[in-house]
Amino acid sequence: MVTAILLDCGVLLLVERGGPRSLSRPIIGRGTWLDRVAHRLIEREKRLGRSLDLLLTESGIAASGIPHIGNLSDPARAYGVTLAIRGLGYNSEMILFADDMDGLRSVPQGLPKELEEYLLKPVSRIPDPYGCHTSYADHMVSMMTEPLDRIGIEYKLYNAHEVYGSGRLAGIAAEILSNSERVGEAIKTLVGQEKFTEQLPYYPVCDSCSRIYTAKAVEYDREKRRVRYVCSDIEIKKRLHRGCG
Incomplete structure (x- = not known):
């Protein structure tokens, strides 16, 4: 019984x-499992002595390709946790972070081949091939946010290029770069990726060719907060891209 x-x-x-x-x-x-996650989050914030006035959840969305149904799962889960937090009597909002500083690794099927000339450049700096948005990234992000709006998912949208450009994350970036060896080892342990044990966990944009993945960060000056990089060859999706030096 x-x-x-x-x-x-x-x-x-x-x-x-x-x-x-x-x-x-x-x-x-x-x-539900959403309620359990919300409860654990609230209890963690209490233990840490942090404010419970506004509890944020976050979902990232890609801006480099055409969205598909699977892209809905992350914001749907994050918003579900937000609703669960509200259901437990706390204020909560969801942040939608558009990764529009990612480089264009390949031209998605169905898009104009003329985009080839922009490969590896940040998608926020690539023109919209259809001319209806300010950039390629804005076009792709709108294809994700419009369905979210239609199904009633509430969010505050942040674009990576604006957040980085404002300097809002400069302090965090400096802390990561100052502890690059520990960060590289942590990434290796968590996801098995060894790349950042050999180079800094930072993607500069080359001043000369405006590409992002060819620029390899090799040294960080803590006092000046400046990164030295080398623009070198890299193979992505079985295609060799030449660095500019």
């Missing part, structure tokens, strides 16, 4: 009796 007990804190407790041992399991919110 299962007995439901409503605790003073608003948590529904289910107690199973009659078996070899009693089993109790708290039901948080509506009892």
